[in-house]
Amino acid sequence: MIDLSTEYLGLHLKNPLVASSSPLCENIDDIRRMEDAGVAAVVLHSLFEEQIMLQSQELNRYLLQGTERFAESLTYFPDLHTYKLGPEEYLENIGKAKEAVGIPIVGSLNGVSLGGWIRYAKFIEEAGADALEVNIYYLPTSLDRTSLDIEQAYIDLVRDVRERIQIPLAIKLSPYFTSLPHMAAQLEQAGADALVLFNRFYQPDLDLENLEVIPNLVLSTSQELRLRLRWVAILYGRLEVDMAVTGGVHTAEDVLKAIMAGAKVAMMTSALLTNGIEHLARISQDLRSWMEDHEYNSIRLMRGSLSQKSVADPAAFERANYMKVLQSYALRKP
């Protein structure tokens, strides 16, 4: 009997397949379909800092717009008394998801600054989430802000959230740190139970006809997995935190690589958007077949087996291999 189970964020999961945070996880029916297709846990779509702060202000602005202008029309809209703004709807959705499925539900907050929005971590916990993932999506553009400042802001944020909740806390971050291992260790100290490596910054394109920036998100490919594999492999065994790989997981092979590098779970969105939610069942089946063929009876057996500390050639993850790789390139068109 092959054992696919794994532990992540203190949760016992039936397999290492997790749906990463995306709008796909907004609809309860889709979450149900994911469970049926074999997903072990779902990270809900993100509640954004901006959403929490701005939505009510915006609604208020447009409901009152123009009301000062003319005595005959003191208002333009009826008073509907109660509004379920983004955050409230989000919290309600956690309850609904918990009722609908038996797998763990991880709430997701996306933000960057310290402020009132962080109280939603507590609300997410109270709404019944099994864990919380905080996605720190920060793109530094200031000439005055040092890397130390930015790292400190990350740590303060994690500490603040940690103090407010009892449920396990995962931190999703970008790969852009001068010293990622040091950062990872600090996040662990600040109270992170897991690191989710890595979020994908959207890559704006330029529109030559309209002279505009086109904000879009290109779906990931398996190629992107490599960056994650390297860092998970380097960090594995040196920290207590769990690690999740996200970005570039499309096939059972990708999942296997993530686990062997040292991840507890492999998260997916692009693969599901491209191939449909039922793709999870295929991956799960392929995973099982591969393990059977290669005589692995559990996921635990392979975890970290190709991490830096376990491979025959640890230098392969580092600079030493760079020269060899370069030299292996011959001109493709002589």
Add this chain to the structure above:
Amino acid sequence: MIAGEGDSLPVSAMPPDGTFPSGTTRWEKRNIALQIPVWDPDTCIQCGKCVSVCPHAVIRSNVYSSERLSGAPASFKSTQARWRQFEGMRFTVQVSPEDCTGCALCVQVCPAKNKKEPRLRAINMAPQAPIRKLEADNWGFFLSLPEPDRRELDLSRIKDVQLLKPLFEFSGACAGCGETPYLKLLSQLFGDRIWIANATGCSSIYGGNLPTASWASNEEGRGPAWSNSLFEDNAEFGLGMRLALDKQIEQAQELLVGLSPAIGEDLVSALIQADQSTEAGLRKQRERVEALKGRLKELGTPGARALSSLADVLVRKSVWIVGGDGWAYDIGFGGLDHVLALGRDVNILVLDTEVYSNTGGQMSKATPRGAVAKFAAGGKSTPKKDLAMMAMTYGSVYIARVALGANDGQTVKAFREAEAYPGSSLIISYSHCVAQGYDLAYGMEQQKAAVLSGHWPLLRYNPNLLEEGKNPLQLDSKPPTLPLEKYLYNETRYSMLALSNPEAAKRLLQLARKDTMVRWRLYQHWAAMPVEEGEKDRKEME
């Protein structure tokens, strides 16, 4: 009256015939904009869009000979005109700094971008205070430039139309108003010879907000004659204008014939048979009327005096019946329908904001399914009444549905065709409004979205085409490509329902999608129907 002292005015201070001087909003100079648009001649492509969308007619353009620039203030901007017929002449876009409301519609609609710094367009907002004096002087100079000769313009093009002086200006409409650009266009195209019957509503308030009037006249003193009757009888009110005008024309022609030996047969027959379908034809007729008046003065008989008082009606007049959706779809609908059925030569312009705007956002029959309004706090449960299709069933009415922000060329075409059509015409214009709940600087983009989503299909129904053996219905927009929700949820009237009652919003959205598709298919079917078959059936039945 502006000082709020109207009550102390004696009755004797009121004009005995109820007429008030027009074009008086220009003296208000409200200076309410913190930022105003500033023109960049180097980036400008001279398309006229900023001028056309300006709700308060504070942005204007003109083409003039370079000699006219002598005496211009040093800061007055101009560039080479990009018109084939105006080669070597200068072009200017000028803003009236003290009348602008700062809505920024002009900036949003500008299609030209500065190549070095694409965040800038050919017109950009800048703080008003530092440039107020400078631009006010420039504005003063701009107004001294002569209007281009209408006969030299191609009035099917928005950029040409926007060289015409608007005869509707500086109204008290909201900043970013979506109704007033249509009225301004109307005034540019036909303002020197129109009679307007205005239903009560926003357009009657900003159209004639005593003591100032936003309807104005041109250098020759010609401008719209405007009046407001009631909410419920505006179509009939306008019909009355038509009947009176027809009677006057009839009388004038009778007198002409009677006096023909004294006036001269050539002039009389030229006056009666004049082709006034073009600007050149109208100009010639005006000259004939002037010649007639001169001749009548010489004659000095009672008949000549009677004809002299009527002579102006010999220049083709155009009657416009204007109002909002509350009037046209609801309270005045019975009369509107009656007038359409009579087939007299009137033009009806509906400024459709899909809600009672002036009284504060009550539901009308033009309110779409799913929109929240007063009396439809749970989202309107029934679809928007299709006034265009109802009018189409007559087969004798010219109909257009337009949205300036989606297709200004089609809008201009519709206004001109409606005016030229000898029977009744109905134009339903998409008018964005504060009562829809979004930043009106994006009004024109939202108009585009309304069309792309299929919420507002552009169409023209011209009964004249039947005579040419063509289908009278022409669809001027493409099948819906934008998901309806991408249009709807830009507006608070829809999003507030999604936030207060998501289930109801979802259900109504689904129904609204269906409404849109069913209606589009119906239009498509109608527009594709071969006319000959219908004709054959009719003949067989006969």
